[in-house]
Amino acid sequence: MITSGTTPARPVDDTGTEPTEPAVPDVLGRLVEALGAKVRTDDATLARARADESGHATAAPPLALVEAEDIEDVQAVCRICTATGTPIVTRGAGTGLAGGAIGGAGEVVLSTARMDRILEISPANRLAVVQPGVLNGALNTVLAERGLWWPPDPASKDISSVGGNIATNAGGLLCAKYGVTRESVLALKVVLADGTLISVGHRTVKGVTGLDLCALMIGSEGVLGIIVECTLRLRPAITGPVPTLGAYFDDVAAAAAACSAVTAAHLEPAVMELLDEPILAQVSAYTGVDLIGRGRSFVLIQTDGPGAQQTAEAIRAVLEENGATVEFARDADEAALLVQVRRQVHPALTQLGTALIEDVAVPRDRLADMYVKIAEIAERHGVMVPTNAHAGDGNLHPTFVFAGTEVPPRVWDAADELFRYALELGGTLTGEHGVGVLKRRWLGDELGTDQLALQRRIKAAFDPDGLLNPGKVFAPAE
Numbered sequence: 001m002i003t004s005g006t007t008p009a010r011p012v013d014d015t016g017t018e019p020t021e022p023a024v025p026d027v028l029g030r031l032v033e034a035l036g037a038k039v040r041t042d043d044a045t046l047a048r049a050r051a052d053e054s055g056h057a058t059a060a061p062p063l064a065l066v067e068a069e070d071i072e073d074v075q076a077v078c079r080i081c082t083a084t085g086t087p088i089v090t091r092g093a094g095t096g097l098a099g100g101a102i103g104g105a106g107e108v109v110l111s112t113a114r115m116d117r118i119l120e121i122s123p124a125n126r127l128a129v130v131q132p133g134v135l136n137g138a139l140n141t142v143l144a145e146r147g148l149w150w151p152p153d154p155a156s157k158d159i160s161s162v163g164g165n166i167a168t169n170a171g172g173l174l175c176a177k178y179g180v181t182r183e184s185v186l187a188l189k190v191v192l193a194d195g196t197l198i199s200v201g202h203r204t205v206k207g208v209t210g211l212d213l214c215a216l217m218i219g220s221e222g223v224l225g226i227i228v229e230c231t232l233r234l235r236p237a238i239t240g241p242v243p244t245l246g247a248y249f250d251d252v253a254a255a256a257a258a259c260s261a262v263t264a265a266h267l268e269p270a271v272m273e274l275l276d277e278p279i280l281a282q283v284s285a286y287t288g289v290d291l292i293g294r295g296r297s298f299v300l301i302q303t304d305g306p307g308a309q310q311t312a313e314a315i316r317a318v319l320e321e322n323g324a325t326v327e328f329a330r331d332a333d334e335a336a337l338l339v340q341v342r343r344q345v346h347p348a349l350t351q352l353g354t355a356l357i358e359d360v361a362v363p364r365d366r367l368a369d370m371y372v373k374i375a376e377i378a379e380r381h382g383v384m385v386p387t388n389a390h391a392g393d394g395n396l397h398p399t400f401v402f403a404g405t406e407v408p409p410r411v412w413d414a415a416d417e418l419f420r421y422a423l424e425l426g427g428t429l430t431g432e433h434g435v436g437v438l439k440r441r442w443l444g445d446e447l448g449t450d451q452l453a454l455q456r457r458i459k460a461a462f463d464p465d466g467l468l469n470p471g472k473v474f475a476p477a478e
Helices: 024-038 043-049 071-084 136-144 162-168 213-217 252-264 277-287 308-321 332-343 345-349 364-381 409-424 440-447 449-462
Strands: 064-067 088-091 108-111 118-122 127-130 185-191 197-201 226-233 244-249 271-275 297-302 325-328 354-357 387-390 395-402
Touching: 024 064, 024 071, 043 064, 071 088, 071 108, 071 185, 071 226, 088 226, 118 136, 127 136, 136 162, 162 226, 185 213, 197 213, 244 252, 244 308, 244 332, 252 271, 252 297, 252 308, 252 364, 252 387, 271 277, 271 332, 277 297, 277 332, 277 345, 297 308, 297 332, 308 325, 345 354, 364 387, 364 395, 364 409, 395 409, 409 440, 440 449
Parallel strands: 064 108, 088 108
Antiparallel strands: 118 127, 127 226, 185 197, 185 226, 244 297, 244 325, 271 297, 271 387, 354 395, 387 395
């Protein structure tokens, strides 16, 4: 477990000394009085709240975890915490990969996992209203019965929550065609740090009244407010055939260049996923599906909708022109197996050691350049960096694998060089995981001094006391 302190320094009084009587008993007493058994302080619960799927953990457990079940519970927690100056860390399913929802000393973790009801499904308006704790996969199972679908499709869809997807603006396998979570959200209800409930966005397809605070909330990682209700834009469920191709290459740079060529040819796959040789070898061993025996790099392609077969054939031609050996899945079962193998990349890599899963995105025509640079950096620093990519949108996940629980200095050195090169290419530090605690030291490198200062002022406008997810995204002020 990678430890990472996230709480700001304790307050001091006018004499410059720390308060002699901490407010902990008062906070817990008020929470229990208002929320009863929803307040959890047992060691096992608090230990889980210290970490997420990134492997990062705080240095000490939080004060308590509150299992909110409705908006009123969230408001009560916020009012009590504001009155006592207690930091609040909002947490959903705990599947984040940037340390953005981990609670530490002196903090209250507010869990929305039990806020998991589907409140409305409107086929006429093609929308759904849900609480933030609903899991992606569970939501789509219900929507499928009505011929509808919510497109965000992270590899963790069966265990990740809608609220968490929105808080990080998550992506996934289908971003190549359907975009990230932002494209599938119409409106939100948000509780501010002082307990105020606001509604942002619109139920209508169009709406430009005032500044777009709904878009601002998406990807805000809990530092501006707590998402308590989500109005989602739905699509008709995919019908008809979904042609599935597996393309094998001699090396990853050739595979990346071929993916860029697909985009340049104005072809639009629904899924275009790239696995390099180390990942291909490990996922083959982990799943028992021998993909590494057919090539040194693998690209999974799916097309859907009208003209899906014609598009798939055109993509096949481009891939073959770029050196691929291409095979169509023989049936739906084989197609589902290939997709499932792709979804097993993360658990497969954790078998090799501690996996620090990174997340950069570059312009799609620079994908091959990024892969070449990753290999160079890995060799020079003596680190293992297997890398997969959502190749349809240029989003790579270089994963640093090492022994033990502490990140070796050489890994951070390699990561620093990798991030800076992504920015050189016109890319970004994170395509979908968020900043959390993992990327905050590089935030200014991408945003620049003026924009970083402006973003801090926006944070202060929503959260003047700095109680919401302190130390996440923005490093504590020096």
